[in-house]
Amino acid sequence: MRNEPYEMLDPTGELSPVIRTRTPPPEGLDGMVVGLLCIAKERSEEFLDTLETGLAALGISVRRLRKPTHTKPAPADVIQDAAEHCDVVVEGLAD
Amino acid sequence: MSLIAIVKRECETCQLLAPVLAMLAGRRPLVVYSQDDPGFPPGLPGVRDDRSLETSWRHGVEIVPALLELDGGAVVARSEGWNRAEWATLTGIADLGDGLPAARPGCASRTLDPGMPERLALRYGGLAFRSRRIEVAEEADPLEIAYDRGWSDGLPVVPPTPLRVARMLAGTDREPDEVIGPIPPNLVRCTVEKAAVNAVMAGCRPEYFPVVLATIEAALRPEFSMHGLLATLWFSGPVIIVNGPVARRIGMNSGGNALGQGNRANSTIGRALQLVVRNVGGGIPGEVDRSVLGNPGKHTFCFAEDESDPRWTPLNVARGQPPGSSSVTLFHGDGVQAVGAQASRTPEALCRSLALALWAVGHPKLVRFSNAILVISPDHWAIFKSAGWGREEVERGLREALRRPADALLADAGGVAEGVDRARAGTMVDKFHEGGLLVVRAGGRGGLLSAIIGGWSAQRNPAEVRAVTHPIRT
Numbered sequence: 001m002r003n004e005p006y007e008m009l010d011p012t013g014e015l016s017p018v019i020r021t022r023t024p025p026p027e028g029l030d031g032m033v034v035g036l037l038c039i040a041k042e043r044s045e046e047f048l049d050t051l052e053t054g055l056a057a058l059g060i061s062v063r064r065l066r067k068p069t070h071t072k073p074a075p076a077d078v079i080q081d082a083a084e085h086c087d088v089v090v091e092g093l094a095d
Numbered sequence: 096m097s098l099i100a101i102v103k104r105e106c107e108t109c110q111l112l113a114p115v116l117a118m119l120a121g122r123r124p125l126v127v128y129s130q131d132d133p134g135f136p137p138g139l140p141g142v143r144d145d146r147s148l149e150t151s152w153r154h155g156v157e158i159v160p161a162l163l164e165l166d167g168g169a170v171v172a173r174s175e176g177w178n179r180a181e182w183a184t185l186t187g188i189a190d191l192g193d194g195l196p197a198a199r200p201g202c203a204s205r206t207l208d209p210g211m212p213e214r215l216a217l218r219y220g221g222l223a224f225r226s227r228r229i230e231v232a233e234e235a236d237p238l239e240i241a242y243d244r245g246w247s248d249g250l251p252v253v254p255p256t257p258l259r260v261a262r263m264l265a266g267t268d269r270e271p272d273e274v275i276g277p278i279p280p281n282l283v284r285c286t287v288e289k290a291a292v293n294a295v296m297a298g299c300r301p302e303y304f305p306v307v308l309a310t311i312e313a314a315l316r317p318e319f320s321m322h323g324l325l326a327t328l329w330f331s332g333p334v335i336i337v338n339g340p341v342a343r344r345i346g347m348n349s350g351g352n353a354l355g356q357g358n359r360a361n362s363t364i365g366r367a368l369q370l371v372v373r374n375v376g377g378g379i380p381g382e383v384d385r386s387v388l389g390n391p392g393k394h395t396f397c398f399a400e401d402e403s404d405p406r407w408t409p410l411n412v413a414r415g416q417p418p419g420s421s422s423v424t425l426f427h428g429d430g431v432q433a434v435g436a437q438a439s440r441t442p443e444a445l446c447r448s449l450a451l452a453l454w455a456v457g458h459p460k461l462v463r464f465s466n467a468i469l470v471i472s473p474d475h476w477a478i479f480k481s482a483g484w485g486r487e488e489v490e491r492g493l494r495e496a497l498r499r500p501a502d503a504l505l506a507d508a509g510g511v512a513e514g515v516d517r518a519r520a521g522t523m524v525d526k527f528h529e530g531g532l533l534v535v536r537a538g539g540r541g542g543l544l545s546a547i548i549g550g551w552s553a554q555r556n557p558a559e560v561r562a563v564t565h566p567i568r569t
Contacts, residue, residue, distance in 0.1 A: 011370065013283030
């Protein structure tokens, strides 16, 4: 446990807020590849199958990904696969 | 009016005075503070624990034992060390310390322990920063936070904690809130404090900080055109040449591998300027920085000139600074072009050989386009020196060798579209603008090799874009 908070002084021109905003979501999914990442919980695959069917019906490309266990973050090769091939990623399903 | 004494057990003079203090406490209201052991002096009840050094710091104690007279909390008289006469004046008691010498020096107060002054100033309010504070959660890595927030040039930065910044600020006499100037492209006003934050991140030591400040000032001179240099498609970044006594005092490298890695001052001073432009000015590749390819020197490019030979006029003196003074010269430069001029043995032949390589700067068929720095190595310098040449002769020899008939260089000549305006056919042309070639000495022995640092294409407008030389002050 630290006794005092660890602080750094801001080196920037301070033109943007300290609390950074998230990257905004895209305006639409046309022309994009949507990654569906299964987190290996019960019924995750079935849920993502349903999503895939719905997206395909809208003409949106899907890439299925899976991580070996929900108890740990996705391994590097899964993340890199997503970074290389996908524009957005949906992960599911937490029960 | 009250009397206080500040001591530390570790000080022999304080130990010697323990009985004096005990006797004094019996005859005057006296409060004793101990900097290292509240059980010292022994036999004296009510000794106050000043291991936090707050009282010592607030009263500006530099030597212990210190005997202070306070009026309303402010020190109105003091004696530091043991001096019977001074203590008599302060206490009104004439024969203190019977058996002791009349005077004896004290020891340094713990408030002056290495690193302590800035720590205490931060803790007790002597130093207030204006920069926002970014709190780092306990489980987070400050290095990663710095990357996440975009503060880095790609390499890790030193986390700019308040204590590190306080120490950096101790490297200058200037006030932290003094404004250096507006940093392009966002034209945010950079204070000495913001420069210190970025100098910490770059890895500078406090003694480099005056050089960093001079570098920023130089970059902001209008004729340097820092915004243009940042924004250009060309590959250049600021190249910093340091002259004068400061270079040796802070351990800069002007010898072997001077343009490369391995020397903290060389590496971090150049980096500090780049981080200021990135973080304070907001100049970032892919945004205002449109350089087609950049060059590794945009991480950092800073070296000291070799001034070991008095026959060679230093660059800053040649450019008008007083002899023996310290300066930075800023040039808009790309990377390093090695010149294998290993067969030339006379100064004239060497000038011709180096000039041939210099013709490639910018484009071999363009004149008065980019300028250049020529870095002459020790072994090449030996050839010039043995013929009695100094800077003036070297620069003249290069100038003559850099003049050619225009005809072979005309646009479309040789099947190459680039070139000199065809209207100049039949004339002689000079490769560089007047004063456009900066000549410096640096490098290690053993190779008949010198280096060219090519310049920015905008140097074709010498009225608007010039190298600058700027004094370094503390």
